Amino acid sequence: MNPPIDKRKIAESFSRAATTYDSVASIQKRSANHLVDILRTHTPHSARLVPFLEIGAGTGILTDLLLQIGLSRGTITDIAPAMVETLRQTYGQYPNLSIACLDGEHLALGTRFKSILSASTFQWFSSFHEPFLSYWRHLETGGVFAFCMFVHGTLRELHAATEAVGCRYPGHPLPDEHKVLSAVSESRFCIEHFSIVETPLTFPDTHTFLSTLKSIGSTNAVGSPLDPTALRRAIRLYDETYRSPAGVTATYRTLYVLARKLQ
Template identity: 30%
Template sequence: MSEQAEYGGLPDKRQVAASFSRAAESYDAVAELQRSVGEQLLARLPASLQPQRWLDLGCGTGFFTRALAERYPSGEGVAVDIAEGMLRHARPQGGALHFIAGDAEALPLQGASVDLLFSSLALQWCGDFQRVLSEARRVLRPGGMMAFSSLCVGTLQELRDSWQAVDGFVHVNRFRRFEDYQQLCAGSEMQVLALQRRAETLHFADVRSLTRSLKDLGAHNLNPGRPGGLTGPARIRALIEAYETFRQPAGLPATYQVVYGVLGKPR
């Protein structure tokens, strides 16, 4: 059985690309979690690392492409994303020498061509993470490093549980288990330097603010088999009522289970 079949299937990548392309203009205004996670991932890179060539995989609007360029001014940067709309937004702001449309499962790069592969909150959309790791190992030079953040099961559990109470349908994107990340990284023929899971919680004034934020990010429900059509007022009221049971003093919580990984290609 394939990894994708085992945990229920991921969204069609064409839909993911189209959704994030549409969100390119609104993304940065609501990307609080994405910036925080990316900065934590940057902090996990060893100070001694000085890549001649680095790759920002799933570069999005280029926020971390520019951060990597600032951190490694003597290095040559390559930015890759599956969403053309994101690349159109990122390219004029610079940071990388090349901005390329590409898929993490089939990277448009030569073998042994980069010293650092950096990817923050993009790889959760890939159905075959084993293939992602294989491609990372292929494009890294000996001694090179892969640093990634992704999402695992338990992400947006409050929203998932609230919808479950309303209609039993899956309205929240599916993600692989943390144990799958552990197993696949261990079998990747790369050295696992660090791999951990950490909960990150955002708070929202109300359910509408949360769902609007997910839409502006392009990360709303993209599951195959998701309910079609508009959600009626009665179901929305029931969702709000169910979600209110999670309310905390800071607001309605939206918890993300974030995976941070740093892997090294043997010399």
């Protein structure tokens, strides 16, 4: 069984990252843009998507894109208090947007939405069935549930380098896409789109790559601190094994899903 994900640690590390997130979140920006492209293809009339609920809004990368396509009425949420404070500073004056600090894995708002949207957040969830069922209950009939998230195979180079030197992987295991897609359909949604995109990112060296993870807020949400000697060995191996003239590579696998509540 996977070790439990510590919500307090997640909220703390994303809160610490609230001021650095935007400058390093390149894969998250790409993913949010692609999610919005999928959303526009399947639901060209944005009026049918409001009011929307956004889970794990962070600093508002997806929120900005939603506003640009005309989704100006909704509720934007995050679990990390400092992220929510950033959202309040950016969107507090928007008359039709409300902002809330909540755990999207345990949703009980007593209101319904026409869409529930999320980018690069569900990989921090411990479970999918209960939350997705609650999203189904929070949607109007015909409502859209669309999200992207990182799945198994993401940061495979870091997995391999840590395993090779006997160092514990400094994160939690990510679900594979089948598990997530099963949870979507078992929650009574009809899946209209799913796809996987692999994106190799390049960093000057492994140290910079790991610092970027920290600046994004992606730190260890399970288990105890790592042995520094083992970690140094893993970094050295990573630098040697995954280097090209452009730098070291870290691969992300992103799952995109658009589903609908039909009845």
